[in-house]
Amino acid sequence: MLRIALNRAMSALVLVVIASVFSFILVAAFPGNVAALIAELRGGFVSQAVVDKVAEEYRLHDPLLYRYGYWVADVMHGDLGKSLRTGEEVSKAIEKRLEPTLVMIAGGGIVMLVVGLVLSFCGAMWPGGVIDRFIRMLAVVNISIPKFFLAAMLIYAFGVMMNLLPTFGFRGPSSWILPSIAIGLVPGALLSRVARVSLEETMSRPFVITAMSKGFGRRRILFRDALPNIVPVVLTAFGMNLAFMIQSAIVIEPIFAWQGIGAYFVDAARFRDLPVLQSCLLLFSVLFIIVNLVVDLLVMVVDPLQRRAMRG
């Protein structure tokens, strides 16, 4: 078990390195002159000489590989660098902004799980019926809605028209509801499809027929016998989608005016704030990999097939 976990962690580390190289190259290859932007923050009107001086100072003219090297060396020392725009230490800024992002992903995770399981079980209770078909349609519609549009609609419905919830801000639980729904509803719909399909598959297995012939009701079989069987599949899909939520946060956070990592990333991209972009991307990859790792390990624990394979 420990060895498998270590193996996974090692391959995760390799993934992080690859991700960091790619993200660095992508970011550095962006068009746009960050030196001009920095120079402008210092002295208003900017001449080419000042721009060159700034570029020199930040070693922006050095070859890409060298710059990547400087950055990696700093990160190894636990130094994520300073923001080019504000001069603030990136690690401190990230620390300050981690809370909203984690709250959003946790809230989104709950919404996803509730929506996914409720929809799939309702469908499986009455397969092929009106409810099942309606839920299937709902899921497809949900999957097709762009998240920013869903967020805007939610704000308009619950914030503007009904005036029930705040339209923006990160100020206590009532302000967490809409962002959690906005980020969790679409993955929830996806999850419901996955769960529904595996339930259907499980319900056609011989042990279900046996249970039915013993006279157990459909509900009892679904919850007592089928549910544990779909846990590994649902857990894997849940983990995948939870990890993807980190990306969605980039879109959703600015809409709800949450100052999380996603919003920080967007601001940094606008300014070509390389240290911030690098650090955010690194954080995203690490979070993504950790979530996947945890899910993999959990699946090993709950799936008897895998457990047995490990012992064997």
Place this chain on the structure above:
Amino acid sequence: MNISRRTVLIGTTTLSGLLAMGLGGSPAFAMDGPKTLRLPLARPAGNLDPQRYVGIFAIQDMIFDPLVQYTRGGKIEPGLAESWTISEDHKVYTFKLRPNVVFTDGEPWNAEAMKWNLDRWMPKADYNWLQVSANLDKIEVIDPMTVAIHFKQVTPTALIEFSYVRPVRFLSPRAVEADGSYKSPIGTGAWKVDSDTPEGTDLVPNDKYWGAKPTLDKVSLVVIPDARSRMSALLAGDIDAAGGAFIAAVSPQDATTLKSGGITIATDTGTDTMILGFNPRRELFKDIKVREAFNLLIDREAICTALMKGYATPTMNLYPDVIAYSGKRFDVPKRDVERAKKLLDEAGWVGEGTRSKDGKPLNVELVISEDAVANSRALGEVLQAEFSEAGIGLTLRNVDHAARHGDIPQFKYDISLFITNGAPYDPYNTLGLMILSSVEPGTDGKLWEDPAVDPLIMRALSAPEAERPEAFQAVATWLHDNWAIAPLYHAQRIWAHGDRVKTFVVPATEYEMPIKGISL
């Protein structure tokens, strides 16, 4: 390992349930006080150091006072200087400082504090875009409340420049670290910072303020980066007003939507001009006939009505008439495709479909940037359609703020959209920085450059008051007669506010919050 599947399932479900309970049943927004004005910011306030270019102008303006104040129409009124005299040769400005003024940390405002502040930027080359910095000879403390500033040459822009927000506003000499670097936003202004986070900035009245006391208890500025979200917040009553080009801009389209939702729209004449600028270093635009043809192909009236929803006035002038010495209004030509085609023919650009000359097709690239010039994408699409009628192939290249800042000063474009500096900077800045060819292009780029117009600009920039109207008119006429630029419109300045606001006055410049004249 003895965890059953069911245990995991029950565990996760209970955990989710508990978390879900934590989410529900919470109180709504803690209501702010009745005298709290809630305004949105498109981005966080940032570093408010008055000598740096990071923070939001309008917040710096609330905290830090100017030496003299710019008011509507370019009139200069006393600020931290109670009065001033100008020497006969126009090279020495002597300021009598306002007595009994203190910074919010208790430090007195006097000649020493003024000199300390001016020494931080005036002698430095970084600030030479300001005439007062470029022409500075010396700063002389005459007595504790009198300071004379000596210039090497006549500096007609001095008073206007001393009204700017940055880098000229005054910081407490104690609000810095031991090495002189900025520490905290301590000024003499009507407001002081109560709290400042990435989510927003709260300001409260400065009880030591020398001028009229604010009628509000608090100004709560909240960061809402998304324009649609700001609209929703305004409609829901979560904020009181929105607007200001550099605060939380409301576009003409948004204004129309908000109006239909029962929100009041307050507008004022804009102080800047949207201009289609030709790259002066492209061979194509050295031909005056081409420039005239491009000018004649634009339907300015339609752009103002359809795109700007009536919140703009068509123009052929560099400056709107609210800018001092903006001169006489030129007639806005009707769109004339036939004449434009004839001009292009005469210039040697001929042929069916996309025109060509010596085998080179007439393809022109328009660089647009929604970040830097709001509305430029829609405008670009309109121009694309209008130019294609005369056989000009217009391609749009959409870049963001950072890319524009790289390309524009290096003339990597054929045509682009520019906005003049506006009040309080104009009429001086746009001419001096964006047209005068002897000045290197800054990040705003060049609207046009031609050694022929340089002497006219130099004369206007240094003319004594009596000669200024005529000197500025000469520049305006030259630009107009040579079709050097294609001015499009003067946009109105739009603010929107909800019912909680009883009276509202659009501020004099884009660098101020709408606090004067507001009541809740």
